[in-house]
Amino acid sequence: xxxxxxxxxxxxxxxxxxxxxxxxxxxxxxxxxxxxxxxxxxxxxxxxxxxxxxxxxxxxxxxxxxxxxxxxxxxxxxxxxxxxxxxxxxxxxxxxxxxxxxxxxxxxx
Amino acid sequence: xxxxxxxxxxxxxxxxxxxxxxxxxxxxxxxxxxxxxxxxxxxxxxxxxxxxxxxxxxxxxxxxxxxxxxxxxxxxxxxxxxxxxxxxxxxxxxxxxxxxxxxxxxxxxx
Numbered sequence: 001x002x003x004x005x006x007x008x009x010x011x012x013x014x015x016x017x018x019x020x021x022x023x024x025x026x027x028x029x030x031x032x033x034x035x036x037x038x039x040x041x042x043x044x045x046x047x048x049x050x051x052x053x054x055x056x057x058x059x060x061x062x063x064x065x066x067x068x069x070x071x072x073x074x075x076x077x078x079x080x081x082x083x084x085x086x087x088x089x090x091x092x093x094x095x096x097x098x099x100x101x102x103x104x105x106x107x108x109x
Numbered sequence: 110x111x112x113x114x115x116x117x118x119x120x121x122x123x124x125x126x127x128x129x130x131x132x133x134x135x136x137x138x139x140x141x142x143x144x145x146x147x148x149x150x151x152x153x154x155x156x157x158x159x160x161x162x163x164x165x166x167x168x169x170x171x172x173x174x175x176x177x178x179x180x181x182x183x184x185x186x187x188x189x190x191x192x193x194x195x196x197x198x199x200x201x202x203x204x205x206x207x208x209x210x211x212x213x214x215x216x217x218x219x
Contacts (some may be wrong), residue, residue, distance in 0.1 A: 036208070043199045043210025044152070093205055095140055096167070099152040 002027040002090040009104040012082075018075040020103055022088030025069040031092055033064060035073045036099070037084040044087065044099070047073065078107045115200050115211035122190050122218055130185045130214045132200030140203040141183040142167075143175065145196040146213075152199065158183055190218045 005023040012018040024033065035047040048055055048062045050071075055062045061074040075082055087102040116131045132141065143155040144167075154167030156175040164175050172194060174186045187194055195218045200211040 041197075041213070043201070043213055044208070045210070046207040049206065095203055095205065096142070096154060096157060097208060098154070099144075101151055 002031055004088045004090055004100060006086075006088050006100070006103045008101070009106070012075075012078045012105060012107050014080060014107055014109050015077055018078040018082065018105060018107070020073040020075075020086050020088075020105065021070065022073070023070045024088070024090045027068050027090050028092075031090050033062065033068075033071045034089040034091065034097070035060070035062065036087045036089065036097070037082075038087070038102070039081075039084040047086075078105075080107050080109060083107045113200060113202055113209050113211045115198075115214050118212065118214060120214060120216050122187075122216070124190060124192060124218055126190050128187045128190055128216070130187075130198055130200075130216070132183045132185070132211060134181050134183075134202045134209075136202065136209075137180055138202035138204055138209075139180070140205075141177065142201040142203065142208075143173075143183070143185045144199045144201065145169065145194075146199060147196050155185065155198075187216075190216075192218050194218050 002024045032049050032051050034049040036044040038044045048060050050062045064071045085102040085104050087099050113134045122128045139160050142157045144152045146152045153169045158164045158177040161180050198214045201208045
């Protein structure tokens, strides 16, 4: 699996967009970028995934650079309930996910 | 309700005792997983199962046993609990594009 690098933490103002970066410079052509989040004391929750095209769902948008060496998860209108640890994972498939330290996102009122 | 259910949510046990953590999914996902989460280590894979009667070790399998006689159930057994197994345990099932996690079992070994 490709290694990912995320900032340790970041703050975001409520109502503003939160942009979470992830570097994955060693990503292979058949590896997807997955994002999960873990709200305190709960199990991780799937957010979104993509291969090379930008993706959007009801929770977030995923922007992958053309060279696929980095990506950004965008929470368009952050709320206090979005405070969580966000994990960027690169894998061929969603099985046997390996979670790193992630980014601790704190949304402030 | 559809989903993945873990039981118990909280458990205190004594060193040396056998304890079983239960996991049940209401779908028919082939893959199921057990993770543990400790401060400073994040989520680590203990065991996983690709289908009924097929299981394999993850990153930290020592001291644990799993079985999968039915697709919907994936119990995790600590054969002789140790204090180092105090942790939060998460069960998950997976469609291949999305993993679903249970609410976790907080296990304390005293």
